[in-house]
Amino acid sequence: MDLIRVRNVEKKYKNGVTAIYDLNLAIEKGSFVFVIGGSGSGKSTLIKMLYREEKPTKGQIIVGGLDVAKLKNKKVYKLRRKLGIVFQDYRLLPKLTVYENVAFAMEVIGAKKDEIRQKVLKALEDVDLKNKVHNYPDQLSGGEQQRVAIARAIVNDPKLLLCDEPTGNLDPEKSMEIMKVLNDINKSRGTTIIMATHDKEIVNKMKKQVVTLKDGHLVNFKQKGTYDNEAV
Amino acid sequence: MKPFRMLGRSIRDAFKSSVRNFSLSLASISCITITLIIVAVAIIASVNVEKVTKKLEKDLTIVVFMENDTTDKEIEHTKEMFSKIKNIDTYEFKSKLTVKEEMKQESEILGTVLDTFNTDESPLKDTFQIKVKDVLNIGETAKTIENLDKVAVVRYGEGMVEKLIKAFSSIEKVTYGIVIALVLVTMFLIINTIKLTISTRKREISIMRLVGASNFTIKTPFIIEGMILGIFGSIVPILLTVFGYRAFYDHFGGHLFSRVIVLIKPEPFTYMIALIVFGIGILVGMIGSASAVKKYLKV
Numbered sequence: 001m002d003l004i005r006v007r008n009v010e011k012k013y014k015n016g017v018t019a020i021y022d023l024n025l026a027i028e029k030g031s032f033v034f035v036i037g038g039s040g041s042g043k044s045t046l047i048k049m050l051y052r053e054e055k056p057t058k059g060q061i062i063v064g065g066l067d068v069a070k071l072k073n074k075k076v077y078k079l080r081r082k083l084g085i086v087f088q089d090y091r092l093l094p095k096l097t098v099y100e101n102v103a104f105a106m107e108v109i110g111a112k113k114d115e116i117r118q119k120v121l122k123a124l125e126d127v128d129l130k131n132k133v134h135n136y137p138d139q140l141s142g143g144e145q146q147r148v149a150i151a152r153a154i155v156n157d158p159k160l161l162l163c164d165e166p167t168g169n170l171d172p173e174k175s176m177e178i179m180k181v182l183n184d185i186n187k188s189r190g191t192t193i194i195m196a197t198h199d200k201e202i203v204n205k206m207k208k209q210v211v212t213l214k215d216g217h218l219v220n221f222k223q224k225g226t227y228d229n230e231a232v
Numbered sequence: 233m234k235p236f237r238m239l240g241r242s243i244r245d246a247f248k249s250s251v252r253n254f255s256l257s258l259a260s261i262s263c264i265t266i267t268l269i270i271v272a273v274a275i276i277a278s279v280n281v282e283k284v285t286k287k288l289e290k291d292l293t294i295v296v297f298m299e300n301d302t303t304d305k306e307i308e309h310t311k312e313m314f315s316k317i318k319n320i321d322t323y324e325f326k327s328k329l330t331v332k333e334e335m336k337q338e339s340e341i342l343g344t345v346l347d348t349f350n351t352d353e354s355p356l357k358d359t360f361q362i363k364v365k366d367v368l369n370i371g372e373t374a375k376t377i378e379n380l381d382k383v384a385v386v387r388y389g390e391g392m393v394e395k396l397i398k399a400f401s402s403i404e405k406v407t408y409g410i411v412i413a414l415v416l417v418t419m420f421l422i423i424n425t426i427k428l429t430i431s432t433r434k435r436e437i438s439i440m441r442l443v444g445a446s447n448f449t450i451k452t453p454f455i456i457e458g459m460i461l462g463i464f465g466s467i468v469p470i471l472l473t474v475f476g477y478r479a480f481y482d483h484f485g486g487h488l489f490s491r492v493i494v495l496i497k498p499e500p501f502t503y504m505i506a507l508i509v510f511g512i513g514i515l516v517g518m519i520g521s522a523s524a525v526k527k528y529l530k531v
Contacts, residue, residue, distance in 0.1 A: 051442070073530060074447055081444035091439055107241060108445035110234045152443065 003029045003160060003192050004050065009059035011045050011216075019045040021216045023059070027194065027209075029159070032186045034203050034225070035196040037213035038232050043196040046213070047164045050194065051085055052076055064159055081109060083160040084153025084191075088168040090145045092137040092152075098124065099133045102152045109156065123151040126188070127181050143174035147181060154185055161185065163195040167202065175202060200227040238449060246456035253429045257461060260425040260520075264465025264513055267418035271411055272473045272509050278407035279501070284493050285400040289367045292397075294374050296360040297385040306382050307358060313380050314362070319373040323362045331356050357384060367397055415512060422520030426458060430524050437528045447529050454525045455518050462517025469513075470506040477502050 006025040012018045019042045027033055035043045048054040049061055052068050061068040064082045071079055092101050102123055106116045124130050127147035137145050146166055153161055163182065167175035179202055186193050197203065203210060203226060210225030211218065212232060219231045250257045298307070307325065314323050326334075335356075336343030349355065362377070364370050370388055378386045430437070440450050478498045486495050 076441070077444045077446040080442060085442055091435070091442070093436055093439060104439070105443035108440050108443060108449055110238045110449070112237070156444070 001029050002026045003064055004194075005060070005062040006046075007060045007062075009049070009056045009061060011042070011049060011054060012057045019216050020049075020056070020213075023218055025211065025218065025221065027192065030186075030190050030192055032183070032193045032206070032208040033195070033211055034206070034208055035194060035211045035213065036198060036203060036227060036232060037219075038198065040215070041213040041232070042216040043213050044164055045216075047162050047194065047196050050160075051083060051162055052079055081156065082158055083162055084150075084156070084158040086146070086149050086153050086161065086163040086166045088165040090137070090142075090149045092145060092148055094137055097134050097136055098129060098140070098148050101137065101148055102155050105152045105155050119155050119157075120151075123155040124148075126154065126185060127151045141174070142170050143177055146170065146174075146178055150178070150181055150185070154189065154191065157189070159192060161191050161193045163193065163197075165196055165198070167197065167199055172201065175199060176205075179206060198232075200229075203227040239452070242449075242452040242456055245453035246460060249429070249433070249453065250457050250460050253432070256425060256429045260422055260429075260461045260517075261465045263421045263425060264418060264462060264517065265468045267414050267421070268466055268469035268509050268513055269472055271414050271418075271512060272469050272505055274407050274411045274414065275505055275508065276473070276477060278404050278411070279505075280493075280496055281400055281404050281407065283496055285397055285404065287494065288397055288400070290363075292364070292367055292370065292388070294360075294362040294364065294370065294377065294386060294388040296362060296377055296383055297387070298358040298360075299382050299384045300357060302358055302382045310360070310380060310382065314360070314377075317373060317376055319364050319366055319369050321363045321365045323360050326359045326361065328356045328358055331359060368394060370394060415516065419516050419520055422458070422461070422516055423524045426454070426461075426521045426524040427527075429457075430454065430521075430528065434528055437525070441529070450529060451522060451525055454521045458517035458519075458521030459514050460517070461521075462513035462515070463510075465517070466510045466513030469509050473505050473509060474498075474502045477505075 004025070004027040006023055009020055009023045010018065011020040019040075023042075023046070035046060037043045045054060049056055049068070050063060052071055056069050059069070063079060066079050066082070068079060093104065096104060099120060102120045103116050106119065111119075121130065121133075124133060127150050129144060129147050129151065132140060132144065137148065140148065146169075150161075150166075161182070166182075167178050170178065182193055182195070183206070185191050207224045207226075209221070209223055210227070211221050212225075212228060213219065214232060220228075298310070302310075311323070311325070314320050332346050335346060346356070362373075364373055371394065374386045374388050377383060437450055481495055481498050484495065486497070487493060488495060
């Protein structure tokens with residue numbers, strides 16, 4: 001079954017730049033998809049449209065049965081509860097501990113304290129950070145901070161995990177750690193993962209599905225793809 | 233229960249944030265305090281002015297003196313004529329004798345002097361005391377009455393009173409205007425102060441949005457925070473209203489400048505004002521922070 005359906009989507013920004021031209025895409029439940037392309041290829045725009053930070057100017061995007069483009073600002077939270085998002089810059093709250101940062105995602109949707117405790121610890125275990133529960137973000141390395149962000153993204157058991165250049169700020173070794181964590185999540189939790197990246201090595205090593213974008217056009221969508229230099 | 237749990241968290245967050253951002257909270261609180269004091273003063277002034285105006289209007293009468301040789305029949309006729317004049321609310325007839333008795337009661341000397349006259353040559357006249365419906369048209373009504381048969385003299389405030397009432401009613405309007413303007417200005421100031429507090433928490437709000445908090449959930453702590461600021465901001469104005477007005481009232485002995493301007497008694501008047509000030513404080517704080525946070529809920 002398709003978790004995501006993108007139909008004839010076009011995105012034109014207010015400054016006149018068109019980031020995506022007539023994009024069609026269907027992503028199955030449980031898959032792990034890389035979105036690759038150079039700067040300005042539209043990969044970030046695509047991710048942003050999936051969690052509705054941006055609205056498409058034309059076409060339809062369905063995520064988990066929700067028509068994202070038609071979603072009112074007030075109802076965006078319904079979409080966001082179905083997915084987790086990981087950014088290049090982690091976006092943690094500096095005044096909260098690791099535990100609190102992850103728990104935050106559950107508190108704001110009104111979960112019970114016991115449930116929060118149980119799920120937060122499970123998520124932190126999944127990203128191998130159980131021993132840093134009481135640390136603050138600035139006491140952690142970049143890779144650890146990103147793992148906290150991943151724990152926060154998966155703590156509510158989303159069907160979909162969107163990652164926008166999650167390894168962009170990390171060295172190759174730390175990047176592979178992150179990829180291992182993501183791969184485990186994909187396998188053990190069955191979470192669909194869509195990850196925008198321009199890290200050639202990662203894409204080639206992981207051998208997952210690859211969506212290649214160039215100047216806002218879909219170049220190809222391959223199973224077990226690699227980073228195609230020419231296409232990019 | 234989920235809603236209670238969420239409300240509990242909102243209240244906790246609101247207190248945390250107003251303590252954490254203490255200096256900014258203090259700025260909002262003092263801003264609310266100052267304007268609420270002015271609002272309280274303006275309300276007290278306008279309610280007092282309104283009361284004085286009402287009293288003056290009520291006391292204002294047209295006194296109609298009839299000619300000396302007016303017969304009872306002519307008096308009846310005049311009464312009929314009065315009932316045809318629209319602006320006349322009520323009238324009271326006082327015959328020469330009644331007037332004489334009244335005067336006697338007021339002063340013994342006057343009484344003995346008046347006793348030297350017999351009824352026919354009495355210098356006193358039959359009178360009507362007339363209350364009008366619309367004070368501002370009193371001049372015209374007086375003129376109409378003056379033109380009736382057998383009416384000798386018509387007396388009323390002759391302009392002075394009308395001017396006073398006109399002045400008072402414009403003072404009233406101005407103070408109401410000031411109150412409304414002040415409330416709006418406070419709201420604007422609070423929106424801006426709270427915006428400052430919130431811009432430091434922009435990141436927090438955007439993360440809340442990203443992890444799926446509904447706008448309602450995000451807004452509630454801020455609105456409660458605004459309420460807290462409003463409550464703290466209204467403490468000093470309330471104390472000033474209750475004790476300050478009491479002191480003011482006692483100092484002037486309940487009158488201002490002359491016997492005409494009677495001040496409203498402090499209790500329960502000041503309690504009412506305190507309640508209004510409290511209400512405005514809370515409302516302004518809530519609306520202020522609600523509209524300040526709105527801007528950040530669009531990501």
